[in-house]
Amino acid sequence: MTIKHLNETIINQIAAGEVIERPASVIKELVENAIDAGADRIEIVTAGGGKTLLRVTDNGSGIPQAELSLAISRHCTSKLQDDVHDIRALGFRGEALPSIGSVARLSLKSRVKTADSGFEVGVEGGNLSPTRPAALNVGTIAEVRDLFFATPARLKFMKTDRAEATAITEVIKRIAIAFPHIRFSLAGTDRTTLELPATGTGSQAMLERISQILGKEFAENALEIDAERDGVRLSGFIGIPSFNRGNAQHQFAYVNGRPVRDKQIFGALRGAFMDVIARDRHPVAVLFLNLDPALVDVNVHPAKADVRFRDPGLVRGLIVGSIKQVLAASGIRASTNAATSMMEAFRAQGLQPSSHMPPQQASSYRPQFASRDWQTHQPRQEWSPATAHPAHRPLDLDESQSAFGSMPTGLNEAGQSVFADISIPTADARAGMAEPETEIMAMPLGAARAQVHANYIVAQTEDSLVIVDQHAAHERLVYEALKTALHSKPMAAQMLLIPEIVDLPEEDADRLTAHSETLARFGLGVESFGPGAVAVRETPAMLGEMNVPQLIRDLADEIAEHDTANGLQEMLDHVAATMACHGSVRSGRRLKQQEMDALLRQMEATPGSGTCNHGRPTYIELKLSDIERLFGRR
Structure with missing residues (x-):
């Protein structure tokens, strides 16, 4: 040819x-x-x-x-x-x-x-x-x-x-x-x-442009990121964990201003949100990486959507570390779209005139129960000057005249007996209570007021109503405490009576040996056993009996792809999450006032407490202005 x-x-x-x-x-x-x-x-x-x-x-x-x-x-x-x-x-x-x-x-x-x-x-x-x-x-x-x-x-x-x-x-x-x-x-x-429209330059202008694309809700639930390490700068915005989506279409990554679809960047993003978001949900994020052009290859493919970093471990570590640090420093925040869903659920649709009702009928529409006595279900007498109670007469209604049956009504002696058992503090006592109450109400989760259905804590702040899932909240608190205990010192290891020899490709064995010090911190003792094999002498005691060859091969694959050995840490965190789920306050347990307040204060001091280990929200906040709109006061 x-x-x-x-x-x-x-x-x-x-x-x-x-x-x-x-x-x-x-x-x-x-x-x-x-x-x-x-x-x-x-x-x-x-x-x-x-x-x-x-x-x-x-x-x-x-x-x-x-x-x-x-x-x-x-x-x-x-x-x-x-x-x-x-x-x-x-x-x-x-x-x-x-x-x-x-x-x-x-x-x-x-x-x-x-x-x-x-x-x-x-x-x-x-x-x-x-x-x-x-x-x-x-x-x-x-x-x-x-x-x-x-x-x-x-x-x-x-x-x-x-x-x-x-x-x-x-x-x-x-x-x-x-x-x-x-x-x-x-x-x-x-x-x-x-x-x-153009929004200008600077971080606020960037947030306005992002809001044009992702909606104004993103700006209300966004956290700003600005970090730098070894000449690589990361900036942008991420949504709080409870503000998430069902797919990854709301994730944007840019390298030196160029839009890219780099699996390493998005993999690092998933890793950063790993234990604060559900596995089938995806965070919302816009990330910008700026670095020397010599440290990144954008000439991988003519479409220029893929890039290669000279030091991928540095980039991954910067993304994961920066996002975790921002989430920890952000305090406790609830997603605003949760309040929107709550508003829709509370809205009294049954009290609204039908859209198909004629205008004349709609104008004279009254709820059906308003014209009938709620106890006897008999037609209620319409108000007229003849039936109205004279203004000069005292309110001396007896029980038969009361719309509330056996409950005394009015300001006569019988009516006031309802309040006989209520202790009202004196003015001096109220003055002494005012300052601590004001301080508690100013806190993010406010003061606990009640527990409903033996699972939900209702709290009040200066301008909102907060509903807390006690089991989900305590689960996060226990999980974070366990993680701190696990990672603050080397993990306890269990010596194997007979070392496990695992055969691997020579390059995988070399990678594992290079990360042996990191693996040892998590209780996994690995050493070279000739070309193409490693010997495992210790395993994490926390994991008990396990498939050692499968763990080693999974770690080798992860190191080859991301140059990290985070898979073992994720396994240990999963065990901690399971322990936290079974060791936390169960649904159905009655809590005292002091216990409810203590739980709220611990939530405010714990990073990531806005979601549980499974990614579900731990609380929902409804602003007073939203409540007033529900009742037509605004």
Whole structure:
């Protein structure tokens, strides 16, 4: 078979297969070019899910006339100098525009600030048209029509217009989070307009932009992160543990401003939230990593969504440690969406007029029970001046006249007997009680007032009502105490009568031996036993009898992937969680006032006490303003 050189069109189409997967990939490349050009206003228009039309307009620096033809040629770029390791722009490969032009009809119009007019160049299925003048403002307009018309087979793999339009929206949102100073506008015949106004610079502006994407609830439940270690800086925002989602779609990671989908970053995020969130739930987070470009490789794949760190252990440790530290320092906080759900559950839907009721009937609507006596179920006498009680007569109703049956009513001697057994403190006593009560009410969980259904503690703060699940709360307190005891000193080890020899690939055995000191702290004694084998002489006493070879192989796999041996620590923490669950205050136990208050104070002093070991919330807070709205007082 004869070897020959491929022509330029086929080369571009092969490159397009790696860079241009779907319309969202085109939008990603064009928007990143606009950001690299310094634009602060980017408008996107689509049609047919992006398969028919994609247009990106920006007010960036533009492209000079002499460079327009180079812009659509392979491996031509203004963003990379002589060092491929010094990448400071979103694009740098010089493949996007020629790849798009090889499979679609591409029109590129641009004008620089110093030019009197703009110029346009076109590419259709890889065929270049001559440059010609064009009327436009300073900036660039990139228009793509009939995507994949030159490669019809690719169209068969496209999804519906709605699905492709949704993918485009997600790409825009993901990019927009990293650049809050840029205004983004997305419109088209197949969608409602998405407007993301510029919010400025700084952490508050970043939080406002994130709220535009994730909703205002995120800002109400967010914690800020700002940490640095060995030249790697981590910033961004995370949601409190009780503010979580059912999937990982609300997790965003950026490396030097570039959106990435790096499994190591998201794995570290899961590890940081491991024991404060349920296993089937996912935290909400927006993380930004900034480091020297020489310490990260973004040239792994043409799509540039994957990265490789020179020191992955440093990055993982920074993410896990910083998030755990922020969660511990944040104190106790309840998710605001829990209060929203509680409001919906409490709302008296049965007392509202039906939406199908005629306006005349709705205006005169009264709850059915209001016209009948609640005891006798007989029609209640309507009020009138003739039946009204005279204002000058004393309230001397007897039991037969009372609507409350045998309970005395009124301010006569019989009525006041109800309060005979109630001890009311004197003014001096109330003055002595005021200050401690005020201090307790000012605390996050306030003062315990009652216990209902032998499981829920009702507490009152200065401006809210708090309901605490006593079992879940005490479970977290016991768990944290056990973890502190476990990790404050080396773990007790159980010597094996006969050492367990485990055969492994030689590289796995070397990795385990390199982490032997860390494993020894958790009670696992591992040492080399020749090439391709390790000898296990001690196991954690807390785990009892166990499958040692399986544990060793799992640890070897984890070290190979993440360069950490946290799997053993997770197993020990799981045992501690089980012990905490069985050793905590059970549901159905009656608590005294002092016990309830003590539990609230311990919760306030314990990190992560907003959720139990299983990730369920330990308490719900309902603001007084919300309660007043329930009763129509606001």
